[in-house]
Amino acid sequence: MQLNLKNAIVFFDLETTGINIAADRIVEISILKINTDGTEETKTLRINPEMPIPKRSSDIHGILDADVADAPTFKEVARELATFMEGCDIAGYNSNKFDVPLLAEEFIRAEVDFDMTKRKFIDVQTIFHKMEKRTLEAAYKFYCDKNLDDAHSAEADTRATYEVLKSQLDRYSDLKNDVEWLSKFSAHNRNADFAGRIIFNDKGEELFNFGKYKGKKVVDVLETDPGYYGWMMNGDFPLFTKKVLTNIKLRNAFNQG
Incomplete structure (x- = not known):
């Protein structure tokens, strides 16, 4: 076919x-x-x-x-x-x-x-x-x-x-x-990044898909544990994952401002 x-x-x-x-x-x-x-x-x-x-x-x-x-x-x-x-x-x-x-x-x-x-x-x-x-x-x-x-x-x-x-x-x-x-x-999740470290829930909100914050909304984690962003940016994560995370952080800051 x-x-x-x-x-x-x-x-x-x-x-x-x-x-x-x-x-x-x-x-x-x-x-x-x-x-x-x-x-x-x-x-x-x-x-x-x-x-x-x-x-x-x-x-x-x-x-x-x-x-x-x-x-x-x-x-x-x-x-x-x-x-x-x-x-x-x-x-x-x-x-x-x-x-x-x-x-x-x-x-x-x-x-x-x-x-x-x-x-x-x-x-x-x-x-x-x-x-x-x-x-x-x-x-x-x-x-x-x-x-x-x-x-x-x-x-x-x-x-x-x-x-x-x-x-x-x-x-x-x-x-x-x-x-x-x-x-x-053929997709397992709706990924926000290609590596699947960050995924979307049914509402289109980004969630962490690994580690201690798995299943938690990214914006909530960035607010309650701001050091987690720096840990990820300095860690061995794909560049595109870091780019997506930074976009979420900037978007959230703009919405609050």
Whole structure:
């Protein structure tokens, strides 16, 4: 089944130096862009992460320091990537928890204003786990009856994710071929930040989603424990989380003033 698209959508996958959203960097990105007329465009780039790639990460994706030594840095290709993805909805595999937050961090570090907050996000892994609870390789075999021979190659994983989503739409009649519906279905929470440290409640109010103030309204915590803001700003939290927190703090100060 082909996707019913109101906007172009990009499927993307990252290979990285590790799994820490705030500290790790991209070493490869592959983007498969599906236009509203069904035509496809692909962009795959190796990225110099400007830090050593740990052996445990290289053992997974096969990319070594020497492979990216002469590759461009993310800052050097950030505007090119932002232009390619401009106006597109976004999909991936485990993307809501990892790839999207990490990509947002890279754009902030590159000082490229790429606003993803108004995009619709589809996480194919979440759909898969809600329906079958397996891995990407198993999903590809289950839905597409194919072996994912180049697993952990960004381009192979990206195309496999696209094919799995189309097959999921064919298999499950209760899945709607609508990007907005799929975006809501594949989301665990309504996140205020991409990392899910701050979420929205049913009233649209921001709540902390971790630590001792989990479930508490951000504005209330900032008022009763103002030092918590400084602790987070100096802590190992993603840059975008800090940006969201600062916006809430400034908005609250303006409303009180």
